[in-house]
Amino acid sequence: MxxxxxxxxxxxxxxxxxxxxxxxxxxxxxxxxxxxxxxxxxxxxxxxxxxxxxxxxxxxxxxxxxxxxxxxxxxxxxxxxxxxxxxxxxDGETPVVPSIDLTEKEYLFGNFSKTAEHISFSQAIARYGSILPFRPGVPALDKFPIKRWNKYVSRATKSDITNFSYGDLLGSKKLRASIAHHLADSRGMQVDPEQILITSGAQQAFVLISYVLMNKNDTVWYENPGHIAGRDVMRIVGGDVSPVPIDGEGLDLPYAIQNFSIPKLIFTTPSHQQPLGITMSLQRRLALLKYAHEKASWIIEDDYDSEFRYRGRPLPALSALDKVGRVLYVGTFSKSLFPSVRIGYVVVPEILMDAFAKMRNIFGQTSSAITEEALSNFMDDGAFAEHIRKMRRLYRDRRDILLNALQENCSNILIPQQTDAGMHILADIKNGISDRLAHLELLKSGIDSLPLSIYYEGPAERQALVLGFSGVQKKVIPELVSKMGSVLNCLKTVN
Ligand SMILES: Cc1ncc(COP(=O)(O)O)c(C=O)c1O
CATH class of the missing domain: 1.10.10.10 (Winged helix-like DNA-binding domain superfamily/Winged helix DNA-binding domain)
Structure with missing residues (x-):
């Protein structure tokens, strides 16, 4: 009883x-x-x-x-x-929920899949909500033409009621055509819109590529240091990720050939290596394409911020040199517009398109048809190109102010690297201070540079801060850098 x-x-x-x-x-x-x-x-x-x-x-x-x-x-x-x-x-069916508190580790290893266990160690950090100054990769959200953009969004909500339904699995035809024009004008690529698949940002493109083309234990050559979130995807999907060093010409192909097995996928950021900022030489591009063709490897070209080049014209994409269709070109609007637009794309050989579309159906279906139409009209009317031109000038100014301020306030502790492209600079830390420690201390003062070492697989070759300049207003840069100098100089004396 x-x-x-x-x-x-x-x-x-x-x-x-x-x-x-x-x-x-x-x-x-x-x-x-x-x-x-x-x-x-x-x-x-x-x-x-x-x-x-x-x-x-x-x-x-x-x-x-x-x-x-x-x-x-x-x-x-x-x-x-x-x-x-x-x-x-x-009776007997009640799942007994233990009332004792599990440690975080027990919880992770007791309940999660192997995949989730792995991802729990990821260094990739989502940048949601408000963003502290110098966080790399953040566009000038304060200068985005919001009113103008809203007109396009508003029009898209009125033009066609089907915009409220699921969009096309491949992305809207109209947006794919706008992107094909943009690629021809600015990246030297002749692409049939039928080869373009719209994704929810570049990140989803990496997921789709990995699932469509890679089997468990396939070798992936991945730039080291390199884009963290992309590397995590390849590994999660089961790739044997081989870290390829970067030399003065970009991904070190001779090193990779000598040290690693033939890859299924090669991940590279040839226009502006993430995070070192190197542009891949023409010789290296040609050699890489030749190698991929001979070995039937796929090259993922992540062209995340090529719009922002401050000297000369942007170089054509690696994909523009590809005559045999071994390059999967990935683009994103996260940097050129704003991250929450969540639109990117991948250019794939037509023969793979169906597989990509089916995979996309599983991973999140489509982007918003409303946003796709708004973006397409924004591009076709020239508003996109105009915004890029303005941002290019603005970012160049912000970069210059940052470099001057670093010279004035931090020259005894940081060696900034000159850069003619992108949205961040690297600043090597003198006197053996660890970049992770510097990052943590600066964070306490409201400065969110990233430590270069987190981009490395294995030990870092350099200790440096990755300082995003694109998202920081000109007028606050000198004051912030002065604060940075004080924080870092205190660390110097502690060490
Ligand atoms: C190297 C690189 N590729 C791609 C992306 C863009 O990802 P998404 O388009 O998913 O926002 C980023 C964003 O930080 C990046 O740093």
Whole structure:
């Protein structure tokens, strides 16, 4: 015979009267938990509604509605004239939720898949919400022509009711055509719009490429240091990721050939190596294409920020030299517009298109048809090109101000690297201070540079800060850099 639940048993229930969770919900949750973790046993009698109401200082109606809810969910049963009892049917089936607190490690390794275990160690950091100054890769959101953009979005909501439905799996035809024009004008690429698949940012393109083209244990050559989130994808999908060093010409092809097996995929950022900023030489580009052709490897060209080159014209993409179709060109609007637009694309040989579309159907289906139409019109009207031109000038100025300020305030502690492209500079740290320590200390002062070492697989060759300049207003740069100098100089004396 199971004993009736006494007041003592329920005395651990503390009602939080200031909580936004209604009182009846707090009581319901508590009773459910007691039943699931075995504190209340099958057939055990619950206190009468009157008793419990008195004990908890709530109305009887509240307790009645709690019991009715639990009866309807099957946790308890009401027996006319006898009271309310924990359901018998739960006997033996109740998953016993351990009440002891698991350590984080036990929790991770006890419950998660191998994939999730792996990803828990990822160094990739999402940049959501407000962003502290100098965080790399952040565009000048303060200068985005929001009103103008909103007109395009508003028009897209009125032009066609089907924009409110699921979009085309490949992305809207119109946007794909706008992107093909853009690639011809600015990247020297002759691409049929049929080869363009719209994705939710470059990151989704990496996921799709990996799932469509890679098998478990396939070799992937990946730039080292390199883009962290892309590397995580290749590894999660089962790739044997081989870290290829960067030399003065870009991805060190001779090193990779000598040290690693023939790759299925080669991940590279030839226009502006992420994070070192090197542009791949023409010789290296040709050699890489030749190698990929001979070995039937696929090259992923991540062209994430090539719009921003401050001297001369942007170099044509690696893909523009590819005559045999071994390059999968990935572009994104996260840098050229704003990250939350969540639109990127991948240019794939037509023969693979169907497989990519089917894979995309599984991974998030389509982007917003409204955003696709707005973006397409924004591009076709020249607003996109105009915005890029403005940002190029702005970013160049922001870069110059940052370099001057570093020279004035930090020359004893940082050696900034000159750069003619992109949205960040590297600044090597003198005197052996670790970049991770510098990053953490600067973060306390509201400065969010990233340590170069997190981009490395294995030990870092350099200790440097990656300083994004594109998202920091000119007027605040000198003051921030002066603060940076004080923080870093204190570290110097501590070491
Ligand atoms: C090297 C590189 N590639 C691509 C991306 C863009 O990713 P997404 O388009 O998914 O925002 C980033 C963003 O930080 C990046 O640093």
């Amino acid at each position: 199971v004993k009736a639940a006494t007041g003592a048993l329920l005395s651990t229930l503390e009602i939080d009267r200031r909580s936004r969770v209604p009182i009846y919900r707090q009581i319901e949750d508590f009773l459910r938990q007691m039943i699931l973790n075995g504190s209340l046993l099958p057939s055990q009698k619950l206190p009468s509604t009157r008793e419990l109401a008195l004990e908890l200082g709530v109305s009887r109606i509240t307790i009645k509605s709690v019991y009715e809810q639990l009866i309807s969910e099957g946790y308890v049963q009401g027996k006319t004239g006898a009271g309310t009892f924990v359901s018998e049917g739960l």
